[in-house]
Amino acid sequence: MAIQSVGVIGAGQMGNGIAHVFALAGYDVLMTDISAEALEKAVALIDKNLERQVSRQKITPADKAAAMGRIATTQTLADLGQCDLVIEAATEREAVKHAIFAELVPHLKPSTILTSNTSSISITRLASRTDRPEKFMGFHFMNPVPVMQLVELIRGIPTDEETYATLLEVVRKIGKTAATAEDFPAFIVNRILMPMINEAVYTLYEGVGNVESIDSAMKLGTNHPMGPLELADFIGLDTCLAIMNVLHEGLADTKYRPCPLLTKYVEAGWLGRKSGRGFYDYRGETPIPTR
Ligand SMILES: CC(=O)CC(=O)SCCNC(=O)CCNC(=O)[C@H](O)C(C)(C)COP(=O)(O)OP(=O)(O)OC[C@H]1O[C@@H](n2cnc3c(N)ncnc32)[C@H](O)[C@@H]1OP(=O)(O)O
Numbered sequence: 001m002a003i004q005s006v007g008v009i010g011a012g013q014m015g016n017g018i019a020h021v022f023a024l025a026g027y028d029v030l031m032t033d034i035s036a037e038a039l040e041k042a043v044a045l046i047d048k049n050l051e052r053q054v055s056r057q058k059i060t061p062a063d064k065a066a067a068m069g070r071i072a073t074t075q076t077l078a079d080l081g082q083c084d085l086v087i088e089a090a091t092e093r094e095a096v097k098h099a100i101f102a103e104l105v106p107h108l109k110p111s112t113i114l115t116s117n118t119s120s121i122s123i124t125r126l127a128s129r130t131d132r133p134e135k136f137m138g139f140h141f142m143n144p145v146p147v148m149q150l151v152e153l154i155r156g157i158p159t160d161e162e163t164y165a166t167l168l169e170v171v172r173k174i175g176k177t178a179a180t181a182e183d184f185p186a187f188i189v190n191r192i193l194m195p196m197i198n199e200a201v202y203t204l205y206e207g208v209g210n211v212e213s214i215d216s217a218m219k220l221g222t223n224h225p226m227g228p229l230e231l232a233d234f235i236g237l238d239t240c241l242a243i244m245n246v247l248h249e250g251l252a253d254t255k256y257r258p259c260p261l262l263t264k265y266v267e268a269g270w271l272g273r274k275s276g277r278g279f280y281d282y283r284g285e286t287p288i289p290t291r
């Protein structure tokens with residue numbers, strides 16, 4: 001099936017990056033969020049990130065103008081009804097995602113492919129609550145979307161071959177590379193990455209190192225571009241905790257127990273970069289460790 005128009009639900013860190021990449025690749029993008037402010041911020045951020053690509057001569061000013069011209073926003077979910085492909089990238093909470101799909105599905109044309117950018121939640125379970133489980137897939141982008149090469153494709157039990165083949169082709173058209181994962185908690189990337197981040201928080205919690213020494217050790221000792229605590233702040237501590245909870249509950253193994261310190265930071269509303277504070281304080285000129 002040919003995809004031309006793409007609906008993006010949630011204009012947070014991932015939603016804006018997904019809209020950016022699809023618009024640049026020539027798709028018409030309609031982005032929605034419950035918050036008008038989030039939509040405004042997302043469009044401003046896409047403009048800024050495209051400008052950065054222009055200044056590094058990755059794209060031309062005309063490419064940027066064309067991409068911005070392909071992005072529209074709405075606060076009405078039903079407006080996404082005529083899109084060929086919908087990518088849900090709202091908050092990592094299963095109840096939120098079920099509610100979005102329940103509201104959206106009655107407005108969708110029959111051919112629309114419905115996807116979720118969830119980091120961890122069962123695709124089969126999300127699909128089963130829609131009217132089109134065979135046209136439902138996990139479509140998992142990495143942060144920052146304009147930079148990261150990978151997209152994980154996750155088929156639920158009922159997903160049909162045509163839907164999978166269509167998304168493989170879309171990944172190719174946006175210039176990224178697909179890895180196919182089976183539908184088990186947190187799929188491939190987060191099954192491996194999130195326990196490492198959680199272990200870094202335990203290392204902090206138990207006093208083995210402080211924020212600076214843990215991040216420095218992993219950056220300089222294992223050549224990771226970001227330390228695990230810096231990366232956790234970048235992803236969002238609420239999202240990290242949500243993923244650990246899905247792993248813990250879904251695999252029923254205590255080795256996935258979220259670190260109590262991670263829970264504490266989320267309870268404080270210190271969610272990382274997006275809220276101004278997490279394992280680092282981002283409110284000044286340079287990030288300062290909070291422990
Ligand atoms: C939680 C989940 O479900 C799944 C996940 O996403 S897990 C998280 C996966 N992501 C990671 O692991 C990211 C790890 N970090 C990194 O790879 C790097 O630190 C980083 C790419 C984010 C930044 O790299 P850096 O070298 O420190 O910064 P910087 O030099 O500013 O940027 C590198 C390049 O990316 C570009 N870039 C960075 N952010 C960008 C953005 N938002 N939009 C467009 N381009 C961007 C820069 O323009 C630059 O391009 P050039 O190489 O062409 O010059």
Ligand SMILES: NC(=O)C1=CN([C@@H]2O[C@H](COP(=O)(O)OP(=O)(O)OC[C@H]3O[C@@H](n4cnc5c(N)ncnc54)[C@H](OP(=O)(O)O)[C@@H]3O)[C@@H](O)[C@H]2O)C=CC1
Nearest residue numbers: 010012013014033034035038089090091092118119143235
């Ligand atoms: N952060 C990351 O590194 C990655 C995240 N993901 C996944 O992408 C999804 C989004 O994450 P991320 O962008 O980081 O999260 P953010 O918190 O940055 O953004 C989520 C956005 O969704 C909005 N939202 C919440 N409820 C609804 C709703 N009912 N309808 C429309 N929009 C809604 C939020 O609005 P408000 O702020 O007003 O609540 C917010 O703007 C999650 O499923 C996450 O697991 C996948 C890969 C990487």
